[in-house]
Amino acid sequence: MRLAPRGLEPDRVLRKILPRSLFGRTLLIVILPLILLEGVALQIFYGSHLDVLSRRLAGSVAGEIAFVLDQAALHPASSARIFAHAGQRFQFRFHFHEGEKLTPRGLPHVFGPVDTDLARALRRDLNRKFSLVWNGPPGMIRVDVQLATGVMTVDVPRKRLYVGALYIFFAWLAGVTILLLGIAILFLRNQVRAIRRLALAAEAFGMGRDPGPIRPEGAIEVRRAATAFNRMQDRIRRFLTQRTAMLAGVSHDLRTPLTRLRLAIAMLPPDIADTDGMNDDVTEMERLIGLYLTFARGEGTEQPQPTDIALLIEDLAARAARGGAAIALDLAHLPQAVVRPEAMRRALSNLLDNAARHAHRIVVAAAPEGGQMLRIVIDDDGPGIPAERREQMLRPFESGSAAGTGLGLAIARDIVAAHGGTLRLDTSPLGGLRVAITIPL
Incomplete structure (x- = not known):
């Protein structure tokens, strides 16, 4: 039995012909019976x-x-x-x-x-x-x-020889059709508008923006979905607030014994123990605790706001250059993006620090993509990451270096994902690693 080519399958052809929007498909459901009714009436x-x-x-x-x-x-x-x-x-x-x-x-x-x-x-x-x-x-x-x-x-x-009622019949048929279509379009627009508002609110909330509660409107099912969405937003906000408060308490509880250890070490005679080594260990423990809490806390309660991404990248690049990294920038005509400034600063800082730690040359480029997205690319000439390990390196505590904690890429990916974007690892034209970030404007 011969199979039809994939390009000629009926379902694929129908998907290309039929409208994709709910408004278009619902209107088609209304129009097709009207056309069929008119055809039957004309035939009779x-x-x-x-x-x-x-x-x-x-x-x-x-x-x-x-x-x-x-x-x-x-x-x-x-x-x-x-x-x-x-x-x-x-x-x-x-x-x-x-x-x-x-x-x-x-x-x-x-x-x-x-x-x-x-x-x-x-x-x-x-x-x-x-x-x-x-x-x-x-x-x-x-x-x-x-x-x-x-x-x-x-x-x-x-x-x-001609029937005068023919034109009256055609005018009546066309008039009724136009009237019914007008009423259908009016009601459909109201229903679709409520669904579109719910979709926009869900998309904005998924990008970390707080649209606030939406007003339930439309059909009963749409109102029920809007009410459920408002409840979900409220539960997620309470969960984030409780988690932040709990982590703040954990941070305080962990830092208190470390502070006592530091005081005890300071009171020890220098000739009894290696106090410098102990102080270094306590400092490293404080740094690791702060890093772990930062990863667990995420972006906290910071609210998105219009941010000059070019100015943010230039500031981070200047700081990295002061540390000895050779950084080149390509930031032509960048629009403002609605992001959490400090969170985005932390994500880009982690990526630049990783690149500066393993490479000699870094190139940062950013440009709008498609009018609604912003693409940021960080290339370096370091050793890079093998393709089979790139997904693993985006997980927490998966650092391949003894000096790292494995949280830099994970924190950056979580922050980008919280903004509704993506972070991908690839091979750089410079021979090292390429980090490509795409976030909504």
Whole structure:
């Protein structure tokens, strides 16, 4: 059995054709039944009822013409009075061309079912040669009939053959359709607007921005989702507050014995113990505790605000350059980004410190991407990280160096993720490691 190419699968074709938005798909659900209903109504009215009326009207006109011509042939002396009376009653106009012969025009050119029905009825009722002229006098259809002594021209009003209610029916059908579509679009816009607000609020909250509680509106299900989202925001805020307070207490409890140790070491005689080594160990323990608490605490209660990323990167690069690192910057026309300044400073500082620790040359580039994102790239010429270990190095306490704690990349990734962005490791064109950060503007 041969399988259809993947590009021609029906579901793939439908996904490309169908609208992606909820508003478009819901509107399509409303439009398709309306179109189907109109098609059925047109088929019933135009395909059957109107067809019957057209045949009857054409037969009536053909029969009247045949009757008048037959009466004139039976009573030649009264033909003028017969034609005048028929013109008054049937709204026909008769013109006799004595001695002329009918010019053959072949089959009449038809413009629709009404004209076809008239030609068929004339062939059936007249029993004479005739021709039809559709572009005759304005509002008239000209019928030329061959008689024994000449050609009789009969001008038939078009309104005798067309149903006037047809246009009223089409106008009613189109008007009702437009009215129903307008009402559907109005209601759908209100429902979709509520869902769109909920989606925007969820996206902003996921980026670390606090949009505040949203007002429930729309259908019952949408209101319920908005209420649940507000409750979720409140629970997450309480959890962050409680965790920050708990960690502050842990920090105090851990630093108190360290302070006592430092005081005890300071009171020891220098000739009894190596106090310098002890002081260094206590300092290292304080540094590690501070680093661990910083990682666990995350960004704390800092609120996002518009920040000049170029100025932030320049400040961090100048600090790293004072430490001996060779840093080049490419920060052309950077817009402001809504971020937590101190958190972003800590993330970029960790990345620059890692690069300065392992490399001699660092290049930092930043540029807008797609109009809604900001891409920051840090390249170095250090030893880099093997591709199979890059994901592992983004986890806490996975440092491959004896001098590191393995928290720098993990803290940076968590801060970027809290802003709704991504942090990826790759091979740098300089031969070392590339850290690529993408955050929303």
